[in-house]
Amino acid sequence: MTLEIDNLTLRFRDRPALFAPLTLRIAPGEVGTVMGPSGVGKSTLLDAIAGHLAHGFTLTGDVRLNGQSVLRLPPERRRIGLVFQDAVLFPHLSVGDNLAFGLTPDIRGRAARANAVEQALIRAGLAGLAPRDPATLSGGQRARVALMRALLAEPMALLMDEPFSKLDANLRSEMRSFAFAHIRERDIPALVVTHDPADAEVANGPKFLLSVA
Numbered sequence: 001m002t003l004e005i006d007n008l009t010l011r012f013r014d015r016p017a018l019f020a021p022l023t024l025r026i027a028p029g030e031v032g033t034v035m036g037p038s039g040v041g042k043s044t045l046l047d048a049i050a051g052h053l054a055h056g057f058t059l060t061g062d063v064r065l066n067g068q069s070v071l072r073l074p075p076e077r078r079r080i081g082l083v084f085q086d087a088v089l090f091p092h093l094s095v096g097d098n099l100a101f102g103l104t105p106d107i108r109g110r111a112a113r114a115n116a117v118e119q120a121l122i123r124a125g126l127a128g129l130a131p132r133d134p135a136t137l138s139g140g141q142r143a144r145v146a147l148m149r150a151l152l153a154e155p156m157a158l159l160m161d162e163p164f165s166k167l168d169a170n171l172r173s174e175m176r177s178f179a180f181a182h183i184r185e186r187d188i189p190a191l192v193v194t195h196d197p198a199d200a201e202v203a204n205g206p207k208f209l210l211s212v213a
């Protein structure tokens, strides 16, 4: 899978475009990074790629996965994963059920699904934590569960919005390596919005700076 963005701009109602047209190409297994001033439209850019653009915004340009435009597809058919700063987990579901929520429907049957969840927990270094309430996990553990849940959906591309910014310095670098290694292994393109230059340094993909239009 390759993610391509071609001359993309975003506008809210009749206001001027948020940022100067953006063109980028991220190859499979590459992590691209996007930086830029606060309010320039970084989070809105990710919403636009995933197909969750809020009412009132219009997009010009194109977003392609493997050469095919996804703009006419609803979000669920784009199969683009999103991971946010807050590692949002469903508070009323156990850790295991949070992960099961991410699983593709292709994995059928109770035992097969439970096994896929347990494998994901093992890979995240969280073996045995399936029954736990998300509120009882540390910030770093929650971040790993949120990433694994996004990956269990077998996304065609992964978008991350300041995914490590809430973690303390040690955990941040550990999580960064963990996330980037999983992206490389899945061979999917990823785009990370960040304010942290270290994310861009460690990422193996192209770096973009959004500037005000």
Ligand SMILES: Nc1ncnc2c1ncn2[C@@H]1O[C@H](COP(=O)(O)OP(=O)(O)OP(=O)(O)O)[C@@H](O)[C@H]1O
Pocket (backbone or CB within 6 Å): 012, 018, 036, 037, 038, 039, 040, 041, 042, 043, 044, 045, 054, 055, 056
């Ligand atoms: N639903 C909305 N309705 C109207 N304006 C919005 C909406 N969502 C975002 N905006 C505006 O669009 C612009 C871009 O917001 P966005 O959150 O994408 O910026 P950002 O670059 O991610 O900022 P930060 O780095 O501070 O997180 C801002 O001016 C914001 O106020």
